[in-house]
Amino acid sequence: MAGTTRPPSDIRRFTPGERWLHLSFGLVMGVLIATAAFLYVDPLSQFVGRRALLAGIHFWSGLLLPVPLLFAVLLSPAFRRDSRRLNRFQPADRLWLRRALRLDTSGPSGKFNAGQKLNSAFVLGATIVMFVTGLMLHFFEPLPDSVRTGATFVHDMFALAVVVAGTGHIWMAWSDPEARAGLRTGFVSHSWAQRKHPLWDASHEGSQRLHQDP
Amino acid sequence: MGRRVVLGLLGLAGLGIALGSKANSALSSVAANDPTGLTGLIPGGGRFRFYSVAGAVEPTPLTEYRLRVDGEVERPTEFSFTDLAAMPQTHMTKDVQCVTGWRVPDVAWGGVLLSDILAQVVPTDAARALEFGSADGVYTESLTLEQAQRPDMLVATHLEDEPLSHDHGGPVRLYVAPMYFYKSLKWLDRITLTTAVEPGYWEDLGYDVDAWVGRSNGRDDAPTV
Incomplete structure (x- = not known):
């Protein structure tokens, strides 16, 4: 295990269950965005064609999207604990957001900063909206025209928002290798945590000493 | 707070489903008079969408x-x-x-x-x-x-x-x-x-054979004749 070479001061940031959630949710989301692009970005759809196949992949991936979330909610106490953290906005978050408006994302924060909290809330809301409107587009027969057009409109607009938010998410990860390492290995260094998340009380997380990687 | 963001998004989506067809036609009329072509980047909006059911189709001279x-x-x-x-x-x-x-x-x-x-x-x-x-x-x-x-x-x-x-x-x-x-x-x-x-x-795939606009496929669009 990689854990054996880790400095003892490293802090566990994500459990294997949470990393699995992030990876599988990200993969399915990637497939959804790629197939959507092939279906609706004109130059790409002219190039690829094969609408029935792409629509089928898109539909089944869409059905799959909430599955990792449900597993995590049911099976991962760590995910439930982090969800409560993400849901709770604290005074520091207001300060963080105010600085972020001036493009400074280095404000002090707890385990998650306000941007991450907003992003996670957006991801959950958008997942529900895309799932429901996607089902409406697929099983459209009983619905009146105006509702079908409305659902298409919402699915399109939220898709645009998902791409914007997803680009921001990847941009932030790109600029912080250690944050990425945190998701890859589950651990971050003590110094990174102090620098980026000084208000994070990691004493319950279990450091490398207390918690061996299984 | 996070919960409020989620509920807010759901509310926005509900509103969008209810009013989306109106917003769509408003967008179409904006797109029709848009010299910049920027509205082409927004989904929907009074223009053709390209559907091709087969793989790449070779152009015919x-x-x-x-x-x-x-x-x-x-x-x-x-x-x-x-x-x-x-x-x-x-x-x-x-x-x-x-x-x-x-x-x-x-x-x-x-x-x-x-x-x-x-x-x-x-x-x-x-x-x-x-x-x-x-x-x-x-x-x-x-x-x-x-x-x-x-x-x-x-x-x-x-x-x-x-x-x-x-x-x-x-x-x-x-x-x-x-x-x-x-x-x-x-x-x-x-x-x-x-x-x-x-x-x-x-x-x-289930669409009507006699596909009159406004009188088939369970839709009531204005006829195109």
Whole structure:
């Protein structure tokens, strides 16, 4: 295990269950965005064609999207604990957001900063909206025209928002290798945590000493 | 707080579903008068969406283009692009309505009336329907002989006074004005007259064979005739 070479001061940031959630949710989301692009970005759809196949992949991936979330909610106490953290906005978050408006994302924060909290809330809301409107587009027969057009409109607009938010998410990860390492290995260094998340009380997380990687 | 963001998004989506069709037509009218073309980046909005059911379709050079008309006809004929250009040209400006909801207003079409082509090949007494084939090898469509004789059924070669581009189904496509746009088969290269209607690609997937705009597929759009 990689854990054996880790400095003892490293802090566990994500459990294997949470990393699995992030990876599988990200993969399915990637497939959804790629197939959507092939279906609706004109130059790409002219190039690829094969609408029935792409629509089928898109539909089944869409059905799959909430599955990792449900597993995590049911099976991962760590995910439930982090969800409560993400849901709770604290005074520091207001300060963080105010600085972020001036493009400074280095404000002090707890385990998650306000941007991450907003992003996670957006991801959950958008997942529900895309799932429901996607089902409406697929099983459209009983619905009146105006509702079908409305659902298409919402699915399109939220898709645009998902791409914007997803680009921001990847941009932030790109600029912080250690944050990425945190998701890859589950651990971050003590110094990174102090620098980026000084208000994070990691004493319950279990450091490398207390918690061996299984 | 996070919960409020989630609920807010759900509320926004509910509002969007309720009012989306109005917002959509507002966007369309903005897009129609947009000199910057920026609205083209927004989904929806009064323009064509490109659907192709097969893999990559090779463009056909005009000189090699042939429209084969066979089956229940007295005179099976192959029309080259020049043959079509030499026939009486018909122009019509009508809306295009897709069954998925998008509509493009006032599209100028040009080409040869399907009835003019039928008059040349002379259907036999047994002929009741037409089957259309596409160069993509997958897409098929159908019309009854009676529908095909209408004055708004076009073998289209021009769009907005320009030769029909490959992406729009050129050099030659069908334009079935009074029906949902899936009836307007792209890359038309074969018309076979048959004794009965043969449901096409989209009809096999559950769409109506008689696809009158506003009177089929459970929709009530304004007619495009």
